[in-house]
Amino acid sequence: RLPVMAAAQAEAGGALSVAAGAAGAAMGDMGPAxxxxxxxxxxxxxxxxxxxxxxxxxxxxxxxxxPGLRLVxxxxxxxxxxxLFLGRAAVAKLRVPKRYRxxxxxxxxxxxxxxxxxxxxxxxxxxxxxAPAVYFVDYVTNSIxxxxxxxxxxxxxxxxxxxxxxxxxxxxxxxxxxxxxxLARMHDEDIIHGDLTTANLLLRPxxxxxDLVLIDFGLSFISGLPEDKGVDLYVLEKAFISTHPxxxxxxxxxxxxxxxxxxxxxxxxxxxxxxxxRGRKRSMIG
Numbered sequence: 001r002l003p004v005m006a007a008a009q010a011e012a013g014g015a016l017s018v019a020a021g022a023a024g025a026a027m028g029d030m031g032p033a034x035x036x037x038x039x040x041x042x043x044x045x046x047x048x049x050x051x052x053x054x055x056x057x058x059x060x061x062x063x064x065x066x067p068g069l070r071l072v073x074x075x076x077x078x079x080x081x082x083x084l085f086l087g088r089a090a091v092a093k094l095r096v097p098k099r100y101r102x103x104x105x106x107x108x109x110x111x112x113x114x115x116x117x118x119x120x121x122x123x124x125x126x127x128x129x130x131a132p133a134v135y136f137v138d139y140v141t142n143s144i145x146x147x148x149x150x151x152x153x154x155x156x157x158x159x160x161x162x163x164x165x166x167x168x169x170x171x172x173x174x175x176x177x178x179x180x181x182x183l184a185r186m187h188d189e190d191i192i193h194g195d196l197t198t199a200n201l202l203l204r205p206x207x208x209x210x211d212l213v214l215i216d217f218g219l220s221f222i223s224g225l226p227e228d229k230g231v232d233l234y235v236l237e238k239a240f241i242s243t244h245p246x247x248x249x250x251x252x253x254x255x256x257x258x259x260x261x262x263x264x265x266x267x268x269x270x271x272x273x274x275x276x277x278r279g280r281k282r283s284m285i286g
Contacts, residue, residue, distance in 0.1 A: 065094050065143040077218055082148060085135050089148040093218070094141065110142045113218060117144060120191050120220040127189045129182065130213045149213050151205045155179070156198035158207055159244050171208075176250040178210045180257030183236075186214065187229045188263055194219030196236035198243060226264070230271030233258070234279065237272075 064071070069081035069092055081092040095110050114137055124131040136145035153161075155175065162169055179201065186193065193200070195216060204211040223229075233255070240251045255272075259265040 065092055065138065065141040085145045088135065089150050090135055091132070091146050091148045092143050093146070094143045095218075097142070111139055114139070114142065114144050116221060117217045120193075120217040120222070121146070123189055123191055123222070124186065124214065124217075127185065129185050129189070129191075130211070131217070132213070132215060149202050149204060149215070152202040152213065153205075153207060154199050155201040155203060155212070156243060158203055159198060159247070163244075172247070172250055173253045175210055176254040177257040178212055180254040181261045182212050182214065183233070183254075184258045184262035184265065187232070187268065190222050190224045192221050192223050192228045192232050193217060194221060194232070194235075196232055197239040198236075226267035226271040227275075229264075229268045230275050233268070233272050234275045237276075238279075 064081045064083075066083070066085070069083035071079060072082045072091075073080040076096070078093045078095050081094065082090070083092070084090060085092070095114065097106050097110070101109070118134050118137055121131050121134050125133065132147040132149060134144070134146060138144070158175070159172060162172055182201075183196070193214065195218070200214065200216040202213040202215055204213060221228075236254075237251055240247050244250070255269070259269055262268065
């Protein structure tokens with residue numbers, strides 16, 4: 001039996017309770033996990049041959065928070081695993097501790113980040129904004145278990161695929177309009193994603209339906225300030241420019257739909273223009 005703990009503060013009168021405790025205790029009720037565990041690369045020797053040059057070995061990925069999960073992504077903030085949680089397809093995010101921080105501070109920041117991620121996801125789902133369900137938050141292992149959007153592809157990969165195929169790209173403008181509508185709904189709920197990129201938007205199969213899902217709320221927070229929403233859009237615009245060449249018209253279509261959908265778009269677009277100007281000044285000054 002897992003003790004119940006609060007993972008996120010009540011929003012609009014509701015409260016989320018999540019289980020915490022030793023992560024291994026959950027395995028008793030779980031079905032067989034999917035796939036093999038992600039294998040860590042073996043550490044290199046401290047010195048290389050006769051040259052006498054010291055080689056610093058890369059730190060291996062942390063072990064999965066539960067047995068049977070396999071590593072699918074190793075980022076700076078978290079390691080992502082995939083498998084089954086209580087018989088359901090799940091993604092587990094294990095937050096990576098920062099060794100330069102005092103342990104007490106690191107623990108407090110990790111708890112706050114996980115609680116904020118769960119809170120943002122719950123707020124999205126209550127508002128009908130497509131986002132993964134929260135299954136479990138474990139403060140002992142600093143991990144959060146989320147719904148796995150099975151067989152989905154990132155918007156980033158979808159855009160790459162369409163551009164590479166040489167097919168008609170008019171469908172990408174429809175996708176951009178869908179993205180603008182989704183982000184407008186998110187911002188109207190005062191949810192700031194904090195890391196908007198085309199890699200953090202998924203398309204459920206079949207991709208022709210343009211069924212989008214927002215993921216990775218690890219840097220999210222709640223704010224009604226137009227400045228924060230403008231910065232959110234600016235981050236996405238920079239991601240478009242750097243990741244997808246020749247997609248300026250796509251982002252214009254996204255912004256046009258955002259402005260038409262959001263009830264608070266006027267001040268946000270104005271702040272976006274100000275943020276762009278500040279960004280250009282920084283680029284000129286260096």
